[in-house]
Amino acid sequence: MREPLLEIRDVSKVFPLGGLPWRRQQIEALSRVSLTLQRGESLGIVGESGSGKSTLCRIVLGLARPTTGQVLFNGGDIHAMAPADLRRQRRQMQAIFQDTAASFNPRQSVRSVLLAPLEVHQIGTRESRLQQVVEVLHHVGLDNSMLDRHPHGLSGGQRQRVAIARAILLRPSLVVADEPTSALDVSVQARILNLLREIRQELQLTYLFVSHNLGVIRYVCDSVAVMYLGQVVEHGPIAQVFANPQHPYTRALVNAIPLTDPARRGRGVPLLGEVSSGTHMPSGCRFHTRCSVRMELCSAEAPALYALSNEHRAACFWHTPRFANGRPDWIEAGQVAHDGGSAAGLSAVQEK
Ligand SMILES: Nc1ncnc2c1ncn2[C@@H]1O[C@H](COP(=O)(O)OP(=O)(O)OP(=O)(O)O)[C@@H](O)[C@H]1O
Ligand code: SF4
Ligand SMILES: [Mg+2]
Structure with missing residues (x-):
């Protein structure tokens, strides 16, 4: 069998909270979570607020460390890698968050937002980078007129399209999407979900897709893990879990x-x-x-x-x-x- 793209192995995360030393409290946000994603798979994570979905995403993306357990990406433990290796792997995993307004610098135009990753990774020449930016904008259903706009001046749907463009620009293998459509109106939500489905197919992406809405998960994912208070309580193919x-x-x-x-x-x-x-x-x-x-x-x-x-x-x-x-x-x-x-x-x- 082929090596999975992502393996979450027995991951736990404990957050210490403040308080007097002898009464210090802690939160176990994740408890022994193990999940595997094959290349091209779209795994949904569903669960109510506080069940640990975002903590899991942050640990997978290398933005937070697990208290115990491992995250293997392309076979390597991302929390035990040398910084240079981690940077290389991070290019392969991109994120789309719910609150895109917060993830953009208000002073940057869409052009600079999308040029930045290409410049950081020194991809192409100045002209070819701009060409790539225009292409990726078209890919997500936006035109050149967006280049000089600022993300904060866009509608929620347009801003989320820019976030998707930024996520696919470097041709990642894994996209971690944490409630990518929860802040949008229902009609806009449907269009963004369609876009996410299309680009997954076209670019053969693997998704770790978080939503508190099972209907959304059913639309976008092949399998689902249901979380309750930091634990996976059910995991299986969408058809089986929904039917039974x-x-x-x-x-x-x-x-x-x-x-x-x-x-x-x-x-x-x-x-x-x-x-x-x-x-x-x-x-x-x-x-x-x-x-x-x-x-x-x-x-x-x-x-x-x-x-x-x-x-x-x-x-x-x-x-x-x-x-x-x-x-x-x-x-x-x-x-x-x-x-x-x-x-x-x-x-x-x-x-x-
Ligand atoms: N940095 C932190 N410090 C302390 N506790 C935290 C921290 N981040 C998350 N938590 C706690 O960990 C638990 C899981 O939080 P998390 O944000 O992962 O849940 P979630 O499933 O994403 O919830 P939501 O649906 O509201 O986004 C919660 O009890 C939360 O309060
Ligand atoms: S019946 Fe099952 S789900 Fe309900 S409390 Fe017991 S072990 Fe948990
Ligand atoms: Mg969350």
Whole structure:
């Protein structure tokens, strides 16, 4: 099998918070996240606010260090590389963020914004650089009249097109898009999503694509990882996860999408309570405070991510043989393989 483009291996991130030394709090923004992206794949990350999506993006882009774990890009650990190697690899990974206004220097024109990366990497001559800038603008649906405009004077959609142009200018292999359309009106959002789909195809890009909107993920991605309080609770191909969500949280999210298929009506799993904060992490399964199908064990032990098929994983005790009796009818028995998660979860599988 070919080497994956990106491998996130058992990544955790703890942020220390202020306070007196003997009462210092910390937030575990990510807990043992492992995900792999093959070249050309588009992986969606979905989860509510504070679930760790942006922290994961920043760690993948080398903008923040993991507390533990590794990020392998083209086979090399980006957090253990020499600075020169990291710079070379960074050219291969580009980012598009939600708040593009903040990512542009207000004094720069679109021309200077787009010339800068070519100049930094000393690509082409002065004339050929300008030619490349014009070409990339056309590629994202903008014309030459944009060159002397300032990003802050553009509409949200136009500004996001400039951000996309900047991201694809250096022909990266990976694009990390963190909520790239969340700040846009719905009609503009649809056009930008179409553009992102088109350029992925044309330039054979690999996407790590974050959204809190499962509908957006379904439109742009091949696979999805669902995050809850810093952990991946379900991961699999879009078609499988949407047709057959196997974690109670995913099931609630999928059912919250407006129904086009009446057959799906009434199969919901309600979410209980409020989402917990990162500083007061629930014990056991982090989802147990909101889970309508929880068991006694769930507040004491943490489930692993159990493999349901080669490509589909879910972190819920109901997938283990131990709980075959009384299993909700929509839960399928897993293959009892172990992939990350706690040893407590593993013992739940082996005990039978
Ligand atoms: N620099 C930081 N210092 C302290 N805590 C942080 C820092 N960055 C993120 N966090 C905390 O880590 C957790 C995950 O935050 P993150 O921004 O990754 O979530 P998110 O899923 O991107 O949320 P949103 O959907 O709101 O963008 C949150 O509890 C957040 O408060
Ligand atoms: S392990 Fe328990 S609390 Fe967690 S999702 Fe499954 S049933 Fe719910
Ligand atoms: Mg975020």
